[in-house]
Amino acid sequence: MRGRIALAGLAIAALAAGVVLATTSPPSLLSGYDWAWGGDRGATKVAKAVPFGSHAQTLDIWxxxxxxxSVRLPVVIFWxxxxxxxxxRxxxxxxxxxxxxxxxxVVIPDYRKVPAVRFPAFLQDGAEAVRWTRDNAARYGGDPDRIALVGHSAGAYEAIMLALDGKWLREARVDPAIVKAAIGLSGPYDFYPFDTKRSIDAMSRWPRPLETQPITYARADAPPLLLVxxxxxxxxxxxxxDRLAAKLRKLGAPVELKNYGPIDHEEVVMALSTPFRDKAPVLADSVAFLKRNLGQVSQ
Structure with missing residues (x-):
């Protein structure tokens, strides 16, 4: 709730400054606020709206x-x-x-949404984004042998599902072993029976509902996961x-679980931004996990 209030405050501040908000989303406002706080220093967008996949998807690269x-940076795909x-994106x-x-x-891909599509279309789009990254990361200074998947909320579902259920990557002609690590920020992994409009709309038409659940695919040889x-x-x-981490631990899979206490759903992803980074060490903990599993820049 506090995260929603904070984002609403950004909208009010922008309105007071004379910004047109009719088509501006709260994450867009947060990105603008982050930029104003100096969040752009040290990073550059090197590609915008790059087409990929089979359904006119696009992605940005940072x-x-x-x-x-000429360098070989570890690669993060963020949903x-x-x-x-x-x-x-x-x-x-x-x-x-x-x-x-x-x-x-950093590759940030778009994916198709409900109601135009249902499960598993967004996973298929995600797998196509992984394939594109494997094939093209080196052109932008990335190392295709060091790819991690990261996402927030429905994007965390995307990242963790692709990391655990190799079916979608294999169908996209990608070896699932390409995923060296994955981070899920505030993601749904064990939510059947479906009891919200969004989960019902996105998942309930699939005839075997347990196949929509990341926890179904917990396995001992999963890549290292950080669940926030x-x-x-x-x-x-x-x-x-909690449930996914417990099942992975029981199987002996490498998993880390971090609970940031009282902060809410929106505040977890907001904590990646410069102005809200003091809410929780989401960025620092995520970066440390990624560097442990992907390594540093290589020449």
């Missing part, structure tokens, strides 16, 4: 400022949230800048991360 395509019904510039500033090549949650999250309850 890189640490001053690096060239935004929005309940499978909304969101766009440009609005999450604050996430791209944050991770690029930390030394990663918070007690204050009333949108995606922390039990999702």
């Amino acid at each position: 890189r640490p400022e001053g690096t060239s395509a 935004y949230g929005g309940g499978w019904v909304k969101g766009d 440009a609005a999450y510039a604050f996430a791209g800048r944050a991770l690029a500033n930390a030394g990663f090549l 949650t918070s007690n204050g999250d009333e949108t995606v309850r922390h039990r999702n991360a």
Whole structure:
């Protein structure tokens, strides 16, 4: 709730400054606020609206400022949230800048949304984004042998599902072993039976509902996972991360679970941005996890 209030405050501040808000989303406002706070320093968008996949999807690419395509940066693919019904890559510039500033090549892809599509179309789009990244990261200074998946909310579902269920990557002609690590920020992983409009709309038409659940695919040989949650999250309850982490641990899989206490669903992703970074060490903990599993820049 506090995250929604903070984002509403950004909108009010922008309105007071004379900004036209009719088509501006809260994440877009946050990206603007982040830029105003100096969040752009050290990162640059090196490609915008790059086409990929089979359905006119596009993606943006961020890189640490001053690096060239001759380096080999570890790569992060970041998927935004929005309940499978909304969101766009440009609005999450604050996430791209944050991770690029930390030394990663960052790919932020769009994906198709409900009601135009249902499960598993957004996973298929995600798999196509991984394939594109594998094939093209080196052109932008990324190392295709060091790819991690990261997402928030519905984007965390995307990242963790692709990391655990290799079916979607294999169908996209990608070896699932390409995923070296994954981070889920406030994601839904164990939410059947479906009891919200968004989960019903996105998932309920699939004839075998348990196949929509990331926890179904927990396995001992999963890539290292970091699951981030918070007690204050009333949108995606922390039990999702708790249950998935417990099952992975029982299987002996490498998993880390971090609960940031009272902060809410929106505040977890807001904490990636410069002005809200003091809410919780989401960025610092994520970067440390990624560097442990992907390594540093290589020449």
